[in-house]
Amino acid sequence: MSTAELHTLTGAYALHALPEEERLAFERHLGACEACTQEVRELSATAARLGLAVSAVPPPGLRERVLREIATVRQEAPPHSTSERSGVAPGRAGRWSSYALAACLAAAAAFGGVAVWQNQVAQDARQEALQARQQNEQLARVLAAPDARTSSGELEGGARGTVVVSRSANRAVFLASDMARPPGGKVYQLWFNDDGSMRSAGLMDPSATDDTVLLDGPVDGASGMGITVEPAGGSEEPTTQPVALMDFPDA
Amino acid sequence: MREAVHISRAPAPGPGLQELLVQVARGDQDAFTQVYDQVSGPVLGLVRSVLRDPAQSEEVAQEVLVEVWRTAPRYQPSRGSAMNWVLTLAHHRAVDRVRSAEAAAAREHRAALLDRTPDFDEVSEQVESRLEREQVRRCLRTLSELQRESVTLAYYRGLTYREVGELLSVPLGTIKTRMRDGLIRLRDCLGVSA
Ligand SMILES: [Zn+2]
Numbered sequence: 001m002s003t004a005e006l007h008t009l010t011g012a013y014a015l016h017a018l019p020e021e022e023r024l025a026f027e028r029h030l031g032a033c034e035a036c037t038q039e040v041r042e043l044s045a046t047a048a049r050l051g052l053a054v055s056a057v058p059p060p061g062l063r064e065r066v067l068r069e070i071a072t073v074r075q076e077a078p079p080h081s082t083s084e085r086s087g088v089a090p091g092r093a094g095r096w097s098s099y100a101l102a103a104c105l106a107a108a109a110a111f112g113g114v115a116v117w118q119n120q121v122a123q124d125a126r127q128e129a130l131q132a133r134q135q136n137e138q139l140a141r142v143l144a145a146p147d148a149r150t151s152s153g154e155l156e157g158g159a160r161g162t163v164v165v166s167r168s169a170n171r172a173v174f175l176a177s178d179m180a181r182p183p184g185g186k187v188y189q190l191w192f193n194d195d196g197s198m199r200s201a202g203l204m205d206p207s208a209t210d211d212t213v214l215l216d217g218p219v220d221g222a223s224g225m226g227i228t229v230e231p232a233g234g235s236e237e238p239t240t241q242p243v244a245l246m247d248f249p250d251a
Numbered sequence: 252m253r254e255a256v257h258i259s260r261a262p263a264p265g266p267g268l269q270e271l272l273v274q275v276a277r278g279d280q281d282a283f284t285q286v287y288d289q290v291s292g293p294v295l296g297l298v299r300s301v302l303r304d305p306a307q308s309e310e311v312a313q314e315v316l317v318e319v320w321r322t323a324p325r326y327q328p329s330r331g332s333a334m335n336w337v338l339t340l341a342h343h344r345a346v347d348r349v350r351s352a353e354a355a356a357a358r359e360h361r362a363a364l365l366d367r368t369p370d371f372d373e374v375s376e377q378v379e380s381r382l383e384r385e386q387v388r389r390c391l392r393t394l395s396e397l398q399r400e401s402v403t404l405a406y407y408r409g410l411t412y413r414e415v416g417e418l419l420s421v422p423l424g425t426i427k428t429r430m431r432d433g434l435i436r437l438r439d440c441l442g443v444s445a
Contacts, residue, residue: 011431017405046438048338056296078324144385150442192433
């Protein structure tokens with residue numbers, strides 16, 4: 001197979017759709033082709049999203065069986081090499097973070113609502129659950145809107161933000177992963193960027209480093225969003241320099 | 252009112268999956284329990300979408316999860332997220348199983364494969380998995396029919412590109428290309444690339 005043909009196999013490889021022999025040939029090519037290596041990383045992460053989308057609820061017995069089994073299974077020794085295999089480009093920091101976002105959503109799904117609510121007074125929990133459900137439905141509508149557009153950006157300290165905007169719903173959702181906690185007594189406040197003037201769009205949960213927030217209020221003419229650190233409870237207008245500014249994706 | 256929604260709040264902000272997997276690599280069984288809780292649903296769902304048979308799926312899912320424990324020292328965070336690593340492993344195992352089973356008995360229901368769409372509609376109370384599902388489904392709709400079939404028959408059904416080509420009566424070169432450009436479009440729609 002020619003090299004030009006090999007370059008087109010990234011998709012089939014990421015889907016595990018190559019017969020054994022071609023897979024081995026392509027893996028040899030990967031060792032020498034940085035472009036394909038990079039593309040395979042991204043397409044594998046994309047394929048894994050297809051996997052996350054069919055997540056199931058495991059039967060309770062499985063957990064017990066697996067935990068019992070691992071107690072008797074010896075782990076492999078760590079690989080000796082301290083560096084990446086030659087020819088494979090090391091990943092840039094943060095490259096996978098938008099994927100990690102999906103992972104953390106799945107993680108939250110796995111923890112489930114039960115544990116969250118357990119720690120709360122029943123009455124409050126019902127109130128909050130109701131409110132959260134309504135907001136979640138709105139949030140889901142934004143993400144599922146046919147015109148939903150996504151853009152991602154790196155924030156300070158390796159954190160990553162993704163914003164999803166639906167012009168038809170006139171709402172936006174911000175998803176953060178690996179954000180540093182705000183300093184004590186402070187919160188992250190979100191803002192719509194209306195042509196340089198900032199309009200409050202709500203607060204992020206100060207205890208969460210990964211958070212998904214339905215921005216408070218309509219998108220209207222906003223061209224992007226910003227995040228600032230504000231005193232607990234938030235401010236009327238930004239009182240500090242933004243820690244992040246992101247443009248909304250084009251409609 | 253400046254009320255924000257927090258849907259992905261874990262009960263207590265604990266370590267992320269990647270960090271947990273690094274702990275697992277050092278033999279930490281408690282960390283593995285937490286890894287299990289995060290990945291077992293996606294692993295089982297993925298295996299089941301490929302294998303269909305519930306009992307066999309559970310068996311393979313168990314093998315995969317034990318393999319996560321056993322081979323955790325191989326995981327290199329610089330090469331990709333922990334969830335990606337785990338799901339890649341799960342997909343490999345499921346595909347290996349379906350191919351070996353089908354090598355023995357020739358594949359009978361080829362045409363039926365086309366009717367079987369993945370279980371996107373499985374009822375889930377969990378908002379986060381519903382969101383993920385809706386986003387993926389929305390993005391799959393942006394693919395051309397041939398792109399979508401090439402990608403989903405390979406990923407959810409474990410077919411090789413040759414089998415997909417035969418099934419759809421499309422030249423193999425075209426299938427390879429559609430798998431690639433279909434995934435690229437999906438990547439861009441989902442915002443996967445940095
Ligand atoms: Zn190449």
